[in-house]
Amino acid sequence: MNILDKIIVDKRIEVTLKKELIPTKQLENSVLFDRPTTSLATALRNSDTGIIAEHKRRSPSKAVINQKVSVQDVALDYESAGACGMSVLTDGKYFGGSLDDLLLARASVQMPLLRKEFIIDTYQILEAKAYGADVILLIAAVLTRDEIKVLSEFAKSLSLDVLLEVHNLEELEKSIMPSLDMLGVNNRNLKTFEVSTAVSKSLSKHIPDDFVKVSESGISSVEAIKDLQPYGYQGFLIGENFMKTENPGASAVTFINELKNEP
Numbered sequence: 342m343n344i345l346d347k348i349i350v351d352k353r354i355e356v357t358l359k360k361e362l363i364p365t366k367q368l369e370n371s372v373l374f375d376r377p378t379t380s381l382a383t384a385l386r387n388s389d390t391g392i393i394a395e396h397k398r399r400s401p402s403k404a405v406i407n408q409k410v411s412v413q414d415v416a417l418d419y420e421s422a423g424a425c426g427m428s429v430l431t432d433g434k435y436f437g438g439s440l441d442d443l444l445l446a447r448a449s450v451q452m453p454l455l456r457k458e459f460i461i462d463t464y465q466i467l468e469a470k471a472y473g474a475d476v477i478l479l480i481a482a483v484l485t486r487d488e489i490k491v492l493s494e495f496a497k498s499l500s501l502d503v504l505l506e507v508h509n510l511e512e513l514e515k516s517i518m519p520s521l522d523m524l525g526v527n528n529r530n531l532k533t534f535e536v537s538t539a540v541s542k543s544l545s546k547h548i549p550d551d552f553v554k555v556s557e558s559g560i561s562s563v564e565a566i567k568d569l570q571p572y573g574y575q576g577f578l579i580g581e582n583f584m585k586t587e588n589p590g591a592s593a594v595t596f597i598n599e600l601k602n603e604p
């Protein structure tokens with residue numbers, strides 16, 4: 342079994358248990374549930390940098406990235422650095438994140454927040470809303486077209502943006518539908534961990550113009566962004582490059598300033 346399949350097996354068990362412990366009514370009663378949301382897609386369309394900065398403590402491909410910084414500090418620093426939005430890993434077992442991380446980020450900043458999670462059930466979308474997210478991620482590699490439709494339409498009914506992630510043409514062609522806002526191309530193969538921005542380049546021409554294009558993973562230089570912009574990318578999801586440093590917020594400031602000053 343590859344790592345992605347393992348994550349999904351565990352996720353199904355986790356969601357089944359949580360559904361029994363915390364009824365959906367309780368999520369809907371969260372003080373955050375009825376708040377107005379902010380669109381990441383709109384923010385990216387209007388941005389001159391398009392950086393979505395991620396909070397990630399560890400990952401299956403890298404045991405320790407950063408276990409020291411506080412998610413609130415990172416969120417505040419990313420926002421003042423000029424990031425367009427923030428991605429918060431909420432998976433515990435493989436990424437060391439939690440829904441509390443999302444909640445703490447929400448308490449700290451106004452910018453759009455993405456719940457970075459392996460979503461397989463509408464229950465997790467209610468959680469995303471209740472803990473302060475503006476955007477959810479759907480991963481085409483682990484969902485059927487029908488599941489993508491049900492989950493994305495449910496998210497839209499809660500005024501959440503949807504970022505659909507693909508890694509190849511087959512996943513892209515199966516997923517195109519009007520209930521998606523952003524199409525993300527993951528440069529990292531979640532089954533083998535191989536990373537190359539060439540994946541974003543080759544898939545870009547197959548993404549219809551009505552979706553905001555986002556390039557995800559393995560972006561570690563301003564040059565990489567300059568290289569991807571001509572392919573129509575308006576969003577760039579960056580995790581490790583910031584999180585592996587002692588001060589992720591300061592690294593984001595340096596990076597975004599360099600990006601703004603580049604001709």
Ligand SMILES: O=P(O)(O)OC[C@@H](O)[C@@H](O)c1c[nH]c2ccccc12
Binds near residue numbers: 560
């Ligand atoms: O740390 P990186 O290489 O900059 O990547 C960030 C982000 O794209 C990556 O964390 C990611 C992309 N898709 C995912 C799906 C699940 C978990 C994590 C991810």
